[in-house]
Amino acid sequence: xxxxxxxxxxxxxxxxxxxxxxxxxxxxxxxxxxxxxxxxxxxxxxxxxxxxxxxxxxxxxxxxxxxxxxxxxxxxxxxxxxxxxxxxxxxxxxxxxxxxxxxxxxxxxxxxxxxxxxxxxxxxxxxxxxxxxxxxxxxxxxxxxxxxxxxxxxxxxxxxxxxxxxxxxxxxxxxxxxxxxxxxxxxxxxxxxxxxxxxxxxxxxxxxxxxxxxxxxxxxxxxxxxxxxxxxxxxxxxxxxxxxxxxxxxxxxxxxxxxxxxxxxxxxxxxxxxx
Numbered sequence: 001x002x003x004x005x006x007x008x009x010x011x012x013x014x015x016x017x018x019x020x021x022x023x024x025x026x027x028x029x030x031x032x033x034x035x036x037x038x039x040x041x042x043x044x045x046x047x048x049x050x051x052x053x054x055x056x057x058x059x060x061x062x063x064x065x066x067x068x069x070x071x072x073x074x075x076x077x078x079x080x081x082x083x084x085x086x087x088x089x090x091x092x093x094x095x096x097x098x099x100x101x102x103x104x105x106x107x108x109x110x111x112x113x114x115x116x117x118x119x120x121x122x123x124x125x126x127x128x129x130x131x132x133x134x135x136x137x138x139x140x141x142x143x144x145x146x147x148x149x150x151x152x153x154x155x156x157x158x159x160x161x162x163x164x165x166x167x168x169x170x171x172x173x174x175x176x177x178x179x180x181x182x183x184x185x186x187x188x189x190x191x192x193x194x195x196x197x198x199x200x201x202x203x204x205x206x207x208x209x210x211x212x213x214x215x216x217x218x219x220x221x222x223x224x225x226x227x228x229x230x231x232x233x234x235x236x237x238x239x240x241x242x243x244x245x246x247x248x249x250x251x252x253x254x255x256x257x258x259x260x261x262x263x264x265x266x267x268x269x270x271x272x273x274x275x
Contacts, residue, residue: 003199006206016206019199023090025112026080030093033103034061037086039215057215060085066102067143067151069129069189072119076102078112078127081196088158090196092127104129105143105156107193118189126193132172133186137164142195144174145188152191158200162190173270180273222248 002022008014042054063084076094079101084091092106094116104116110127118129124136131148135141140161143152155162155177165173171183205211208218223241227234230248235241245253 003202012207012209014206015204016210017202017204019197019203021083023081023196024083026082029061029063029082030080030101030103033064033093033101035064037062053217053219054215055217056212058085058213062086063091063103065091066104067153067156068149069104069118071096071100073117073121074098074119075115075117078110078114078116081106081110081112087156088197088200089156105152105191106196107142107191108159108196108198109193110196124192127191129189129191131187131189132164132174132184133167135164135190135192137166139164139192140194141174141190141192143191144184145190146184148185148187148189152189155190156195158195158197161194176273178273179271179275180269181271183268183270222246 002020003017004020006013006016006018037060039055039057039059042049042051044050063082063086065084074096076096078092078094080093082091082093082103090106091103092110093101094104095101104127107126110116114127116127116129117123120131120134122128122130122134124130124134124139129143132141140163142155142161144154144162145151146153160177162177163175165175165181167173167186170186172186172188173181174184175181211217222230222232222245223238225233227241231246231250232241232243247253
């Protein structure tokens with residue numbers, strides 16, 4: 001997929017860029033696999049904001065994605081490659097021999113008319129969903145299960161991929177996009193290939209309005225607020241007020257380790273992503 005650089009017809013268009021959408025084969029989702037999303041503005045049941053700088057944005061319908069792909073050893077044909085407003089990667093509508101349709105995450109290179117399969121007997125090719133024990137070392141994978149049978153949880157955003165480094169003692173060593181090397185059970189399933197929409201990270205919004213379309217509201221820096229609103233606020237001029245960078249509630253934002261030191265999954269991490 002390529003990007004288009006907008007012509008500078010207005011100041012807001014001057015530095016913007018967007019996707020060409022040449023890989024999209026339809027502009028309408030399959031309605032039975034969508035549900036409406038009610039916007040909350042990041043408020044909880046008490047009306048309190050639980051995540052700042054969210055609100056507005058375009059109305060969306062949620063596409064029900066099959067991350068588990070439990071119909072094993074059944075060949076499904078790819079009908080369409082579609083845009084999903086709820087994620088950065090593309091999705092594919094597939095149909096099984098019994099007529100059932102479902103959405104799956106589309107890896108890079110998946111084409112309309114191609115057949116995909118899930119299960120132990122599936123071939124190692126782009127779009128197929130196999131257990132890690134059936135995937136050769138060095139293969140690029142995405143949509144990885146943390147626990148067998150619970151559906152893909154990791155490596156699902158646009159352009160991401162993981163690599164199987166080694167297998168031993170019923171576990172696989174997998175290098176994740178962050179650089180972390182982690183252990184996975186060999187019975188965990190993963191999809192062959194790299195997530196689609198590789199150029200997503202190179203898109204420049206160009207203007208504040210495009211962030212508002214995405215439901216992202218403006219942020220006000222702490223140093224320009226009043227002392228009663230932020231620990232870093234107050235002072236004359238552009239004053240840092242001697243406060244270490246922190247959140248409005250005082251949590252340090254540079255260098256503070258927020259992961260629990262004795263978390264149960266620590267034993268599964270072979271190499272930390274910061275190493």
